[in-house]
Amino acid sequence: MSRLNSVIRRLQAQRDCLNAAAEMIKDHDGIVLEIGLGNGRTFDHLREIMPDREIFVFDRQIAAHPKCIPDDDHLFLGDIFETLPMAVERFAGKVALVHSDVGTGDEALNAKIASFIGKTLPPSLIKGAIVASDQKIDVPGTIAEPLPEGVPQDRYFFRRYQ
Ligand code: SAM
Numbered sequence: 001m002s003r004l005n006s007v008i009r010r011l012q013a014q015r016d017c018l019n020a021a022a023e024m025i026k027d028h029d030g031i032v033l034e035i036g037l038g039n040g041r042t043f044d045h046l047r048e049i050m051p052d053r054e055i056f057v058f059d060r061q062i063a064a065h066p067k068c069i070p071d072d073d074h075l076f077l078g079d080i081f082e083t084l085p086m087a088v089e090r091f092a093g094k095v096a097l098v099h100s101d102v103g104t105g106d107e108a109l110n111a112k113i114a115s116f117i118g119k120t121l122p123p124s125l126i127k128g129a130i131v132a133s134d135q136k137i138d139v140p141g142t143i144a145e146p147l148p149e150g151v152p153q154d155r156y157f158f159r160r161y162q
Contacts, residue, residue, distance in 0.1 A: 010155070014101075014134075017156040018042060020148040021097055021132040022049045024160070030096025030126045031056060033087065035080060035117065040068025042101055056091070058083055081116060088124040095124040100133040110135050125161040133157045 001009075032050065034043050037059035044067075047055055058076045062069060069075075076083035080102070100117055103110050118137045125131075131139050134156060142159035 013151045013155050014042065015045060016148045016151055017132055017158070018045055018099065019049060021099065021130050021158065022046070024130050024145070024158075025096045025128070028096045028126060028128045030129065031091060031094050032097045032099070033091075033095055033124075034058065034099050034101075035084070036101040037062070037064050037069075037075075038101065040064030042099060043070065044068045046099065053096075056087060058087070080113070084117065084120050088120055091124045093124070093126060095121075096126055096129050098125075098129070098131045098133075100131070100135070100137065103134045114138075122161070127161060129161040131157075131159040131161070133159075 032046060032053050032055040034046060034055055034057045037043055037057045043055065043057055043064070054074070055070065056074050056076065057070045058080050060077070060079050062077070076087055098121060102113055114135045114137045118139045121131065121139055122141050130145070131137060131142060136157050137159065139159050139161070142161050145158035145160045147153070147156055147158060
């Protein structure tokens with residue numbers, strides 16, 4: 001497969017997963033955490049498909065398209081090893097959806113971040129909350145949920161908090 005087709009498939013799968021995750025929480029009140037602003041693509045999509053949800057975004061730096069930067073009140077700027085615990089304390093029992101897209105080319109670092117996110121998140125989650133992620137994250141108290149049709153296994157990961 002050409003690299004162009006590969007990128008297109010990856011982004012289509014990501015979009016399908018975000019759409020599915022939004023559908024999965026449609027009957028649950030709660031806020032959204034977007035971990036990994038990057039250039040703002042997925043943040044922009046989440047706010048488009050969930051215009052009535054409050055979305056809080058995490059990144060260590062701002063490198064997003066100017067139109068895809070959240071206001072200061074919805075931005076946790078800094079290393080998630082510091083900012084995520086603060087957010088979890090602030091939003092205890094209020095989070096309906098977490099989208100984590102912080103994968104790097106460093107597998108060891110990815111594993112460390114995934115482990116940290118997994119063990120940090122639970123107090124923030126409502127019953128039925130979805131954690132959608134580009135890396136496998138073991139979140140205590142959650143079970144795996146199937147991906148949307150056509151999305152290859154291990155491309156994305158869904159967990160639902162019980
Ligand atoms: N979801 C984004 C989008 O669609 O444009 C792409 C996110 S990009 C793949 C990953 C982002 O995670 C980068 O912007 C990087 O700065 C951020 N990141 C990685 N490790 C981090 C950490 N420990 N703390 C805060 N941000 C981190």
